Every structure is written in structure tokens, then in C-alpha cells.
Amino acid sequence: MPEVIFPGPEGRLEGRFNPGPRPRAPVALILHPHPQGGGTMNNRIVQNLYQTFVKRGFATLRFNFRGVGKSQGTxxxxxxxxxxxxxALDWVQSIHPEAQTTWIAGFSFGAWIGMQLLMRRPEIKGFISIAPPANMYDFTFLAPCPSSGIIIQGDSDEVVTPSAVQKLVDKLRTQRHITIHHDTIPGANHFFEHEMPQLMKSVDDYLDMRLATDR
Structure with missing residues (x-):
């Protein structure tokens, strides 16, 4: 997984990029949790998401937001x-301009950023949102949510209240033409400390289903 440095709005951004193994490979962008809470692209969940997209033949990028690691800015x-x-998405698309589909995946703060990006980039066809902080940030911008995706939450999350996430899911499910999956992982805290296999099974099952039907 080669280290890459690419231009961002406030200077250089640092990432890890796995190019697509074939022309027209799909693109995936992975977003990390809150920089002020120690979030980086080396977060365990971010790395697992990265690996699962790489395994499926996506051109996959995870990167550090401004002010984290070697990324410039504050x-x-x-x-x-x-x-x-x-x-970051522009940069990947400049390498894979012929990508047929684009996915975004984020954890916590990264899920909030990812869902905002979804609203601005119609080429994003699917999302994975892990523990989106619906009790801390406003998600009303998802009106309407443009793509189908999955929201995964731990039922013992001590940071993001499961009830706030449930409310977000219920709101998104009232829309037509998209499908929102929602998985709750029993016993999992915000960081899925002991439930990483269950979390990744949920992600993989969803990707298996979506990529099979999208073909």
C-alpha cells in the first residue's frame, strides 16, 4: 500500500493508496474519526475498511485530514x-477517470463527513457509515439522501447514542428509490473493541449483496 502525498485545499495531504488492478476499477474513499480524538487513517476500523475494498478490486484511498500526520493545515x-x-476523491478520480462506480466509507466523524460528500458528488453510488455521530452533528442535510447504503452501530456505544442513529435511519427510510440497511452489533462499544469480526462481517455481507446486484 504505497504512501501518497497529494494536494489539498490547505497544502499537502498524506494517504495510503492501492490503485485499481484493472482499467475501469471502482473507487473507494475511506474517512477516519475525529482528529481531536486521536483519529487518523491508521485507525483499526479505517484500515479494515481499506483492506476489504482493496480485496474486492477497488482503487482505494485512506488519508489523513488536515493537521493529522504529515497532512498540512489545522x-x-x-x-x-x-x-x-x-x-482526495478528485485525486483518485484523476488516476481512475473511467471508474464505473464510487463508494465512500467512514467511521464516526468520518461517517458525518462522508455523508456530506455524498450530497455533493452524484457519482457516489454507495456508502458505509459506521457509528455516524447523529447525536452530535446535524444530519438534516440528507434531504433527500442520494444513494443507498448501510449504517452500522454498536448497541453499547457510549459516544453515539443508538437512539439518535435509529432516528436518522428511520428518517432516511422514508425516502423513495433508495434503501438504507441498518445493522446493530450486540455488545459493541463505539470502537467495536471486541466485535471487529462482527463489524466486518456486516460490511462484507452488505458489499457482497450490493456488488452482486449492481453487476
Missing amino acids: FDNGIGELSDAAS
Whole structure:
């Protein structure tokens, strides 16, 4: 997984990129949790998401938001981080301009950024949102949510209340033409400390189903 440095809105951004194994490979962008809570692209969940997309033949990028690791700039409360994510997607698409489909996956703060990016980029056809912080940030921008995806939550999450996530899921499910899957992992805390296999099984089962039908 080669280290890459690419231009962002506030200077260089640092990432790890696995190019697609074939022309027209689909693209996946993975977003990490809150920089001020120690979130980086080396977060365990982010790395697992990265590996699962790589295994499936996606051109896959995870990167550090501004001010994290070797990425330049300073934390910007989500506004600048959304610009970083858009720049990261631009960069991958410049390498794979013929990509047939684009996915976004994010954990916690990264899920919030990912779902905002979804609203701005019609080429994103699927999303994986793990523990989206629906009790901390406003998700009303998802009106309407443009793509189908899955929201995964631990039922013992001490940071993001499961009831807030359930409310978000219920709201998104009222829309037509998209399908929102929702998995709850029993006993899992916010970081899925002991439930990583169950979390990744949920992700993999969903991708198996979606990629089979999308073909």
C-alpha cells in the first residue's frame, strides 16, 4: 500500500493508496474519526475498511485530514475536512477517470463527513457509515439522501447514542428509490473493541449483496 502525498485545499495531504488492478476499477474513499480524538487513517476500523475494498478490486484511498500526520493545515470543525475529502476523491478520480462506480466509507466523524460528500458528488453510488455521530452533528442535510447504503452501530456505544442513529435511519427510510440497511452489533462499544469480526462481517455481507446486484 504505497504512501501518497497529494494536494489539498490547505497544502499537502498524506494517504495510503492501492490503485485499481484493472482499467475501469471502482473507487473507494475511506474517512477516519475525529482528529481531536486521536483519529487518523491508521485507525483499526479505517484500515479494515481499506483492506476489504482493496480485496474486492477497488482503487482505494485512506488519508489523513488536515493537521493529522504529515497532512498540512489545522483542524477546521468539519468544514475544511469536507474540502479535504473532496480533494482526495478528485485525486483518485484523476488516476481512475473511467471508474464505473464510487463508494465512500467512514467511521464516526468520518461517517458525518462522508455523508456530506455524498450530497455533493452524484457519482457516489454507495456508502458505509459506521457509528455516524447523529447525536452530535446535524444530519438534516440528507434531504433527500442520494444513494443507498448501510449504517452500522454498536448497541453499547457510549459516544453515539443508538437512539439518535435509529432516528436518522428511520428518517432516511422514508425516502423513495433508495434503501438504507441498518445493522446493530450486540455488545459493541463505539470502537467495536471486541466485535471487529462482527463489524466486518456486516460490511462484507452488505458489499457482497450490493456488488452482486449492481453487476
